[in-house]
Amino acid sequence: MSAATGITIPTDDQPGRRVRLPRIGPTRVLLILLGVIAVLSVVRVISGANDIDSSGSLNAAVTLAVPIGLAGLGGLWSERAGIVNIGLEGMLILGTWGAGWAGYQWGPWAGVGMAIVMGAIGGLVHAIATVGFGVDHIVSGVAITILAGGTVQYLSDEAFTGVPGGGGTQSPPIGDLPALTIPGVSDQLLTIEKHHWFFVSDLAAALRALTFDLSSLTIIAVLLVVASFFVLWRTSFGLRLRACGESPWAAESLGVNVYRYKALAVVASGALAGLGGGFLAIVASSQYREGQTGGRGYIGLAAMIFGNWRPGGLVVGAGLFGYTDALQLRSGGESVHALLLVMAVLLIGAAVWAWVRARKVQSVVAAVLGVAVLVWYFSTKEIPAQFTQMTPYVATLLVLAAASQRLRMPAADGIPYRKGQGG
Amino acid sequence: MKTALDPRRLLIGASAPVLALLFAVAVTSVVLATAGKDVWLTWQTLLQPQDFRRALVLTINQGTYIFLSALAVAIGFRMNLFNIGVDGQYRMGAFAGAVVGGAVTLPTGIHVVVIILVSMVVSALWAGIAGLLKVTRGVSEVISTIMLNAIATSLIAYMLRRVQVPVAGSNNIGTKPIPGSGRVPGLGLVPGTPAEIYGLVFLAIAAGIAYHVLLNRTRFGFDLRATGRSSTAAVASGVDVKRMVVVAMLISGAAAGLVGMPILLGEAYSYSITFPAGLGFTGIAVALLGRNSPIGMALAALLFGYLNVAANPLQILANVSTEVVAIIQGLILLSVVVAYEVVRRYRIAAEQRRVAREVQEDPVDSDGSGPSPAEVRA
Numbered sequence: 035m036s037a038a039t040g041i042t043i044p045t046d047d048q049p050g051r052r053v054r055l056p057r058i059g060p061t062r063v064l065l066i067l068l069g070v071i072a073v074l075s076v077v078r079v080i081s082g083a084n085d086i087d088s089s090g091s092l093n094a095a096v097t098l099a100v101p102i103g104l105a106g107l108g109g110l111w112s113e114r115a116g117i118v119n120i121g122l123e124g125m126l127i128l129g130t131w132g133a134g135w136a137g138y139q140w141g142p143w144a145g146v147g148m149a150i151v152m153g154a155i156g157g158l159v160h161a162i163a164t165v166g167f168g169v170d171h172i173v174s175g176v177a178i179t180i181l182a183g184g185t186v187q188y189l190s191d192e193a194f195t196g197v198p199g200g201g202g203t204q205s206p207p208i209g210d211l212p213a214l215t216i217p218g219v220s221d222q223l224l225t226i227e228k229h230h231w232f233f234v235s236d237l238a239a240a241l242r243a244l245t246f247d248l249s250s251l252t253i254i255a256v257l258l259v260v261a262s263f264f265v266l267w268r269t270s271f272g273l274r275l276r277a278c279g280e281s282p283w284a285a286e287s288l289g290v291n292v293y294r295y296k297a298l299a300v301v302a303s304g305a306l307a308g309l310g311g312g313f314l315a316i317v318a319s320s321q322y323r324e325g326q327t328g329g330r331g332y333i334g335l336a337a338m339i340f341g342n343w344r345p346g347g348l349v350v351g352a353g354l355f356g357y358t359d360a361l362q363l364r365s366g367g368e369s370v371h372a373l374l375l376v377m378a379v380l381l382i383g384a385a386v387w388a389w390v391r392a393r394k395v396q397s398v399v400a401a402v403l404g405v406a407v408l409v410w411y412f413s414t415k416e417i418p419a420q421f422t423q424m425t426p427y428v429a430t431l432l433v434l435a436a437a438s439q440r441l442r443m444p445a446a447d448g449i450p451y452r453k454g455q456g457g
Numbered sequence: 458m459k460t461a462l463d464p465r466r467l468l469i470g471a472s473a474p475v476l477a478l479l480f481a482v483a484v485t486s487v488v489l490a491t492a493g494k495d496v497w498l499t500w501q502t503l504l505q506p507q508d509f510r511r512a513l514v515l516t517i518n519q520g521t522y523i524f525l526s527a528l529a530v531a532i533g534f535r536m537n538l539f540n541i542g543v544d545g546q547y548r549m550g551a552f553a554g555a556v557v558g559g560a561v562t563l564p565t566g567i568h569v570v571v572i573i574l575v576s577m578v579v580s581a582l583w584a585g586i587a588g589l590l591k592v593t594r595g596v597s598e599v600i601s602t603i604m605l606n607a608i609a610t611s612l613i614a615y616m617l618r619r620v621q622v623p624v625a626g627s628n629n630i631g632t633k634p635i636p637g638s639g640r641v642p643g644l645g646l647v648p649g650t651p652a653e654i655y656g657l658v659f660l661a662i663a664a665g666i667a668y669h670v671l672l673n674r675t676r677f678g679f680d681l682r683a684t685g686r687s688s689t690a691a692v693a694s695g696v697d698v699k700r701m702v703v704v705a706m707l708i709s710g711a712a713a714g715l716v717g718m719p720i721l722l723g724e725a726y727s728y729s730i731t732f733p734a735g736l737g738f739t740g741i742a743v744a745l746l747g748r749n750s751p752i753g754m755a756l757a758a759l760l761f762g763y764l765n766v767a768a769n770p771l772q773i774l775a776n777v778s779t780e781v782v783a784i785i786q787g788l789i790l791l792s793v794v795v796a797y798e799v800v801r802r803y804r805i806a807a808e809q810r811r812v813a814r815e816v817q818e819d820p821v822d823s824d825g826s827g828p829s830p831a832e833v834r835a
Contacts, residue, residue, distance in 0.1 A: 120599060159791070167795045168802070172539055172599060176741055177791040184783025191778035192492060202778075332603045339600065420615035427607040430600070431590070438595040 068237075073376065075236040083372035087236050089227055091364050092243030092357075097318060099356025100255045101126070101327075104310030105334025106341070106348045107262055108153075108303040113343060114266060115299030116279035117164050118448040120175030123331025124182030125156035125304045129311020131186040134205030134322020135193055137315065142211045146251065146312050153308015154301050156182055161300040165293055168450040179331075190324065205322035208315065213249045220246040249317045251309075258306065263345040275299055279444035282451040292451060307331060329427075336430045342441045351433070358429045362422035370422040371414065378408040466804075473800045474746065477793035485785050489777065498775045503767045512766050514652035519762030521661045521719045524755055526740025528668050529712035531749040533598075535672060536685040536705045542587055542602025543713040544737025545609030550580030550710075551717025552613050552632070555728035556620055558721075559633030568639035569722060573660075576721075577714035583609065584710025588703040598706070606737070617730070631729025641722040655723040664715060665751040671708075681705055713737070742790040748797065761786055 074087040085091050105122045112119035132152030137145025156178055163174040187203075194200035199207055223242035227235045266272035275295050277285040282292045314330070315322045333355050340354075341347025361369040381404030388397035482500075489496045506512035526543055533540035540546075554576035563571060587605060590596040621630040643653025672678035684691040684701050692698055716736055717728075725732065743761055747753030768782035 163791065163795055167798050169794050169798045173745060173794050174791070176539075176541065176738075177745070177787065177794055180738055180742055181784070181787025181791055184780065184787045188778050188780040188784050191780050329603060329607050332600065336600050336604070339597075418615055420611045420618070423614075424608045424611035427604040427611075431596070431604045431608075434596045434600060435590055435594040438597075 071236050071240055072233060073379065075233045077372055077375050077379070078230075078236065079232055081372040081375055083368045084230060085364050085369045086361065086372045086376075087239055088364075089224065089239040089242035089246070091360050091369070092240055093247060094360035094364060095353065095357040096243060096252060097249070097356075098359040098363075099352045100249075100252050101310040101314045101318065101330050102334045102337055102355050102359075103259065103349060103352030104255055104313060105307045105331045106338040106352055107259060107334075107345070108157075108306035108310070109335045109338040110262065110303075110343060110345065110348055111266070111275075111299045111306065112157075112160075112303035113338070113447050114276050114279045114444055115296045116282060116444055116446045116449065116451065117160070117296055117300050117303075118171040118175065119157075119160060119300065119303050119307075120172050120332070120335065121156060121160045121178035121182075122175075122303070122307045122335055123327060123329065124175070124179035125153040125160075125307035126311040126314070126327045126331040126334075127179070127182045127186055128152035128156045129308030130315040130322050130326055131189055131205075131311075132308065133312035133315035134208065135189070137208035137312075138197075138200070138206040138321075142209045142316050145208055145316050146211075146309065149308045149312025149315070150305045151308070153311060154305040156308065157301040157304015160304065161297040164450070165296045165300065168452060170450070171448050187324065190322065194322075199321075203324035205315075207321050210320070211250050211316060213247050214253065215247055216245040249313075251313050251317050255309075255313070258309075259345050259349060266345075276444070278451075279446055282446055282449075286453060293453065296451070307334070310334065333426060333430055336434060339441060339443075340430075340433050340437055343443055354433065355426050355429060358425045362425050367416035367419065367422060370417045370425055371411065373425070374407050374411040374417075378404050378411060380404075381407060469800055469804060473796035474793055477789055477796045480792040480796075481785055481788035484788050485781065488784065489781070494777050495775060499771065499777050499781070502771055502774045503764070506767050507770065508650065510647050510650040511652045512763070514647050514650060514654055515766045516759060516763040517658060518655050518719065518723075519765055520755070520759040521655050521658045522716050522736060523739050523743055523761055524661050524758035525664060525712065525719075526716045526736045527743035527747060527754040527758055528664055528740075528751075529709050529716065530737070530740045530744040531747075531754060532668070532672075532709040532712055533705060534685075534744055534749050536681045536701065537688075538685075538702065538705055538709070539599045540584065540587070540602055540706065540709045540713075541599060541741065542584060542605045542737070543709070543716065543740050544735060545602070545606035546580040546583045546710045546713035547576075547716035547737060548613055548732070548734060549583045549609050550576035550578075550714035551721050551732065552616065552728045553579040554714075554718070555632040555635065555721055556616075558635040558639045559727065562636070563638060565638040568636075569641055572635065572639055572722065573715070573718055576718060577711040580714030581707045581710035584706045584713065585703060588706030591706075592699040592702050610734075613728075617728070629729045629731055631727040631732075634727045635722070639722065640726060641719075643723060655719040657719040657723055660715065660718065664712065665755060668712075669751050716740070739786075742786060745790060746793050760789075 071087070078084060078086055105126055108122055108125065109119055129149035129152055132148035132150075133145035135145075136148030159181075160174055160178055163169040163177075164171050190205065191202045194205050195202050197206055220242055223238040223245065226238035227242060229235055264272075266276060274285060274290045275298075277288075277290065278292050278295045278299075282296075285295075286292050310330070311327065314326055319326060334352070337351030337355055338348045340351035341349070358370075358373070361373060381400050385397045385401035385404055388394075388400060486496045486500075489499055526547065529543045529546070530540055554572040557575045558568065558572040561568070561571065583605060584602075587596075587598045587601040590601050591598050617630065617632070620632055622633050623630055641656035644656055644658075645653050647654070670678075672682060680691065680696045681701060683694065684696055684698055688698050691701075717732070720733060721728065739761060743754055743757040746757035746760075747755070764782045764785060768779040771777045771779050771781065
């Protein structure tokens, strides 16, 4: 059974022509960001939902994006070496428990360390199964997630029951990690934000979100993304690692020890996911709680796929999911309702674009959906809480549905590799 | 070709799950010993239930729905589709079935059939979303079904608020109870215990047979398995792969619609907040353990069901958290997939050795059957 390689569905539009995503330079990134802020600003002014880009929401978005991003980064390491890692969720779960267990006893940094170790152990198991024994990657990943869930349930029952503040399904509180706030700037920006001026206040809010209550772990996570890019794309080590994901037998013929590179990548992947779990437990909620990952490992994987197996795209994906996650937490009904307007605008924009490109069917579909969402927006005042809860998951589906065909994964991703058995 | 009844083959085939079980037991024992638990007492408690007959009934009941869940997963597996969404699918189906079942008045029997059909259709449609996304937009069913699970959870919570009635004697809320005509009575097949086996155990058996016949005795099943083995070869033989993906997801989802039925119609009679979740993941484990074979999955489902049942008194009798069973199950699953892979490779190597030996013993035959290597090279 090799599911990842099993059924390939030929893409609908332009068969035979590979769509390359454009490389986007720093200037264009800045322009796109400003454009996004402008759209949000327009929607904010029209809908009056000030929380859709308040500094509080954006700050929460950053906090919620970090675990997703770390899980996605873990996925990036592993899949770049050709190992699909659906066990990220399990490694995230192991990380949350590790952080809770070590964190309440020896402080938050010990929690961070233990989260990484626990995640790495999960990665090691995945490496042994997939690289060592050649088990199907998805089977092994699912097995690890099931095993991790059971293990932490058992461990927390044994470790936290009867401890003050703890219980069978949660750890005692963990201390806080140091957080960064730039005092003067942050307050000034808040003043500007409070005026709710068009665009200016929104820009101030975006900047303020990055200047107050920024956890040290968030900064470490950002550094890890940058470091991963340099290691994977700018060193010979990274080139070999990626070669193992594109064509392991070619790498083998050049003397690369493919097993070692793959195993290393998967263990690193687990460590990163574990760190993401640690972030969830320590920064996002100050304790371990059963089930607190809430499928973020999978969302992280989706963020990485959305990001076309590249660090930059992965950050955008994690930011997007973190943002929808944050909106539903902060005055969810109203904010997510305003998000409908954003969606309608985007869909109608896509319809026009598709019409210009002479893709009539796509255009009509997008236009109909856009109008439907618009009607939904104007016919309701709020969205029920349960609907806001599903926003990140629906967003994941929509984004993947829109983007999947333009993506290119590493050529040998998911294919079991045995030394000396190349075609 | 050797037949499936070759004793050597059977022995090798059986060795994988047995080795995996032993490995899981060994690792669990080490975990227990490091935590300072009484290892021997734990296994004794697990293997000698106090009320054996009651445990037997409960095991069969758990085995019934775990088996149905495994069937749903296995249909996807046979075609190389990972339907991780059985979990969301059966909950959507059971919820819809409970709502319809509580709302309509129908004669006995027909009522039951209607509820089951509603559940199957809703589950199938929910699975079909993933199938459609795969064939039209190229979204991997692994990710989409996981997302659909989470969406199902919220959607059911929302709809439950709309149709809720209080459950008598608790803070629980649920759908309107299904009246007597829509219930399936339990069977007192095991004497000496008041516990009853779900009447729908026969549905599970029938589903198992239907699964076997559909996959191994029909043109459709052949196409499905062929697509699973090699989609390019299937295309070459005229199979419409896209259609197969959607149909396989629909069938897998329809099977998932059965998972909640034994509980809904035999015990709970309404869908409430406490309706069991997570059975879809147990199904994945059991389908892998039973290698998608109906008999194998039935045995594996009974094993998992038994472990769940036998774990209950662990906390009181051995001072070990009942959750240790989750570790045992996870370890069995992980070690069994490794063991199957090792055995598979051993078989291939053994086959190669056998062929090499036979060719050496009988060189004339191999010369006569085709060009020699030298000729091919030239």
